[in-house]
Amino acid sequence: MLNDIRVIELSAPETMMAGRILADLGADVIVVEPPGGAPGRRLDPFLGDMPGLERSLTWHALNRGKRGITLDLAQDDGRALLADLGRSAALVLEAAQACASEPRIAVTFPDTTVRCRITPFLSTGAKRDYQASDLIVTAATGVPGITGHPDRPPIFYPVPQAMMEAGAEAAIASLAALAARDADGQGQDIEVPARLAGMMSALSVPIVVPAGNPGLQRTPARQQLAGISLPGIYACQDGYVLISLAFGQAFGPMTQRLMRWAVEQGCLEARLGALDWPTVPQQVEKGSLGAADIQAAVDGIRALCIKHTKADFGAAARRLGLLAAPLMDMQDIDQSPQYRERGLWSSPVNLGADGPAIRDPARFAQFSNYTIDVARPAPSLSQHTAEILATDLGLSWLEIQALFVHGII
DSSP: OOTTOEEEEEOOTTTHHHHHHHHHTTOEEEEEEOTTOOGGGGOSOBGGGOOOTTOBHHHHHHSTTOEEEEOOTTSHHHHHHHHHHHTTOSEEEEEOSSOTTSOOOSOOOOTTOEEEEEESSOTTSTTTTOOOOHHHHHHHTSSGGGSSOTTSOOOOOSSOHHHHHHHHHHHHHHHHHHHHHHHHOOOOEEEEEHHHHHHHTSTTGGGTTTTTOOOOOOOOSSEEETTEEEOSEEEETTEEEEEOOOOHHHHHHHHHHHHHHHHHTTSSOHHHHTSOGGGHHHHHHHTSSOHHHHHHHHHHHHHHHHTSOHHHHHHHHHHHTOSEEEOOOHHHHHHOHHHHHTTOBOOOEESSSSSOEEOOBOOSOOOSSOOOOOOOOOOOTTTTHHHHHHHTTOOOHHHHHHHHHTTOO
């Protein structure tokens, strides 16, 4: 799909997802690292919980399909080599290391080159000088402010979500710029603020107030009806299932079908299953239903869930059209018949020359006219440096040795 596109990725945690997506689409992505290794090599989790430059599973996951080269860009010779390599590139991916206002690396690329830079915040905005971490960027999206219990700290993502969102948005922006380049032959400078990328994934949270609505507030983890808490997560035979008890004409029928199934399974009184569940909140308000009725319904759902496995419940949710789903752990995802049928997993790939063979998700999408394949595992440190310098830049082995001796590669 992109087999005629070369991408130079100045490796940073924020660029890795973008480079991975473009590599999956067939681009020749060359990762440029400092001689001591890119920061992404130091991101956990690590293979066997043992840190090491070749043991970061995050690095291996987000750099598959790329080639790797080391260059010391703090030295003039390193920047000169990057400029030479950039003459054959359609796209350069880079990221601000600390704040959006820091200057770009002093390398000139051709006018036809697309340069995409990921920053924590807009370089022209009020927070351009913020020394931003993923935690700060995520907090600035506004999403953690409405998570968790009102009397406890907000809940943050267990992974660097802003970094991932920014990388995905950078890939999309780069593809758009490359399409424009095909039409007019001109490169572009793109800026992708991680904060805005994170806000785009936050659904309606950032636009509630600008749209004229009251600001969202942190609420108890469970909604209540007639003073009875309505859990969102229920225990089942082998784990947990997520169930939303919704009302109204749009989603209430899903709750209606859930209650009827509970009656069929002998877990709920027939009279409760026969209620008009889309209008239950109004019935509670009028006094025709009380706390005892709502508690009996919750108890019936609990009894229904404990009779079934996650797989059983997932199948029933699809069959009956319920607003429910199993909470899947990694073992469930690994064994999912749907994911296996869709070819989610790759064939075993070795992590480095002496590393174990593991499977990972093979593709982020299925195309009708293109198949994403595992071209190569993530590069080990400086794995392709000599190859690229000799083949692409025409350097002799003596020149390559001199670059190594002087710490440039």
